Amino acid sequence: MTTATRWALALGVLVLAAIVAVLPQVRSKDTAAGPDLTAARAAAALAPCPSGTGEVAQLAGVRAECLGDGSTVELGSALAGQVTLVNVWATWCEPCRTELPVLQRYADEPGAARVLTVQVQSKPGDGLELLTDLGVRLPAVFDGDGGSGPVRSALKVPPALPASYLVTADGQVRLIESPRTFTDPEQVREVVRRLS
Numbered sequence: 563m564t565t566a567t568r569w570a571l572a573l574g575v576l577v578l579a580a581i582v583a584v585l586p587q588v589r590s591k592d593t594a595a596g597p598d599l600t601a602a603r604a605a606a607a608l609a610p611c612p613s614g615t616g617e618v619a620q621l622a623g624v625r626a627e628c629l630g631d632g633s634t635v636e637l638g639s640a641l642a643g644q645v646t647l648v649n650v651w652a653t654w655c656e657p658c659r660t661e662l663p664v665l666q667r668y669a670d671e672p673g674a675a676r677v678l679t680v681q682v683q684s685k686p687g688d689g690l691e692l693l694t695d696l697g698v699r700l701p702a703v704f705d706g707d708g709g710s711g712p713v714r715s716a717l718k719v720p721p722a723l724p725a726s727y728l729v730t731a732d733g734q735v736r737l738i739e740s741p742r743t744f745t746d747p748e749q750v751r752e753v754v755r756r757l758s
Contacts, residue, residue: 609630611678641729644675664744664746665750666696684707717735
């Protein structure tokens with residue numbers, strides 16, 4: 563074995579040892595638990611996230627965190643078989659702050675379709691605080707605070723928020739384009755009737 567080979571081998575062993583020493587620290591940072599949301603969840607008192615059987619093809623395999631309790635919701639099966647209005651919102655979105663209470667008033671009416679909200683591009687604690695402040699108790703899932711989570715990708719959410727979709731009982735997913743933002747529960751009733 564030449565001297566150059568020995569040095570290369572020694573250097574390789576040192577690099578490998580450094581990687582082995584650092585790797586557990588990197589993994590522990592990646593898997594560290596997020597902030598404790600117990601108090602914020604209790605204050606928000608959100609309705610339970612839906613669950614179900616069956617499959618909405620466009621949402622098959624799409625998972626999100628239930629804001630109310632931290633559990634994982636598989637949206638493809640949770641939204642199957644029942645008309646559901648899905649509303650995508652963020653804490654920084656002013657029209658969302660206006661629309662969320664309208665959706666709550668609609669959902670409180672007899673015979674209303676199920677409503678599920680999807681928080682995006684903002685921290686879950688901030689979302690829970692906003693929902694508490696607005697008095698909105700609708701079931702909500704968290705789709706990540708980054709650029710594009712699995713729900714946004716599956717629904718092909720446009721860049722402007724809020725965005726609402728109607729999931730029909732037979733599993734079709736329809737973007738609600740008119741109106742773009744609900745200002746009255748009557749508008750929600752009309753859209754649900756028209757698109758169901």
